Each structure stands twice: as structure tokens, then as C-alpha cells.
Amino acid sequence: MIDECLVVEFSVTGDDCPLAEATRETGATIDARPPQLRHDDYALLRFSAGAEADELADALDADERIRYLHVSRTDSRTNFRCLSKHPCVVHELTDAGFMAETLQYREGTERYTGAVVGHDVLQGVLSAAAETVGVSLERVFPLGSEDDEAVAQRWDVTPAQEVALRTAMEMGYFSVPRGATAAAVADELGISKSAFLERLRRGQATLFAQVFG
Incomplete structure (x- = not known):
């Protein structure tokens, strides 16, 4: 094995x-x-x-x-x-x-x-x-245990959405006050700002739907 x-x-x-x-x-x-x-x-x-x-x-x-x-x-x-x-x-x-x-x-x-x-x-x-x-x-x-959950899509978000959410969290995008702008997170991901925000919204919508039913 x-x-x-x-x-x-x-x-x-x-x-x-x-x-x-x-x-x-x-x-x-x-x-x-x-x-x-x-x-x-x-x-x-x-x-x-x-x-x-x-x-x-x-x-x-x-x-x-x-x-x-x-x-x-x-x-x-x-x-x-x-x-x-x-x-x-x-x-x-x-x-x-x-x-x-x-x-x-x-x-x-x-x-x-x-x-x-x-x-x-x-x-x-x-x-x-x-x-x-x-x-x-x-x-x-x-591959760590947290990545295994990503591959299994435990929360039914796409891998790209999960990476966007995880990166945003690690960079302090959700902190008050914000530790990073949307543009900065998008640059880190190598995508456009609009693509990042779209993944963020769709990922959050999926998570919220499962958490709150």
C-alpha cells in the first residue's frame, strides 16, 4: 500500500x-x-x-x-x-x-x-x-487530510471554489477590517477579479444552503 x-x-x-x-x-x-x-x-x-x-x-x-x-x-x-x-x-x-x-x-x-x-x-x-x-x-x-475533503467535495463545492474560499480566508479577505482586497486574492489565484468574486459567491451560496438548509 x-x-x-x-x-x-x-x-x-x-x-x-x-x-x-x-x-x-x-x-x-x-x-x-x-x-x-x-x-x-x-x-x-x-x-x-x-x-x-x-x-x-x-x-x-x-x-x-x-x-x-x-x-x-x-x-x-x-x-x-x-x-x-x-x-x-x-x-x-x-x-x-x-x-x-x-x-x-x-x-x-x-x-x-x-x-x-x-x-x-x-x-x-x-x-x-x-x-x-x-x-x-x-x-x-x-496531499493532506484537508485536501482529501476537497477532492471528496464534502461540502459539494467545486475544487476551484474551495481553493478560492480557502485562499481568501488565509489572506484575511473575510477579516474585519479586511486583510486583503479581492484583487489581491485574485492575483494570488492567477485569475481575474470578476472570476474570483464569482467563485466566492457561488461557493458561499452552496455552503450557506447546506448549513442553513
């Missing part, structure tokens, strides 16, 4: 996949679930966006690599489902043992967050990353 699990973050630049190109073209930020690869090499994609969602939908609808695009809206988010014929970079890392949790696309750059079990598997994942154009390691750290 392996006792150690590691959280790993990768960034991907220069990818010409439909989602990366669409965010580069429209300025939208996409939060995606890990793609599911079918036997016919089509990938099932599920993702959401806030601002620029209409432009994003138009860009993806015009992309010949995208099939069966479905768009639905809930509150301030727009949800997308589709098939993509373009190979996903994350599959290269998954084949080596990377367990993707969240994927984000922003201005053509991708950020993958997930886990690997043990240092031996980590070395294999890093070797696969080194052979894949544009993939670089951003962070790696041991």
Missing part, C-alpha cells in the same frame, strides 16, 4: 485544442471537468464559463473539431457539453498516472490540478510531461 499521495499542478502553453483557442480568441475563462475519452478517439467535454459565454459558444460552434455542442444556463454560469475530435493533452499525463481533478483554460493557457500516488508514479508523470510540448510543472505538495 502507498501511504503518500501528492497534489500536482501543471500549466500547458501553445496547445491548439478547441478550448484553448476559444479562450484565446474570446477572453473567456473555462472551468472544465477531466475529459472522457471514447474508443473512437472522441473526447466528451463538460465545462462552464461566466463572462463572454455567448462569444465562446459562437467560437466553439464554428470549430469543425467540435460536435454536438449543447449550451445551458444556470444563474451566472453557462454550461457546455460536446464531443471533440482533437486529442487532449491531459490524456498523455493520465496514461502515466496523473489523476486530474480540475482543468482551467484562460487566454489560451491551460492549468491542470490533480493527484499522483507515490513518487515513482510522479516520476513517470513528469517524464510524460517532459515529452509533451508546452507542459510544465507548477507545484507539487503532499
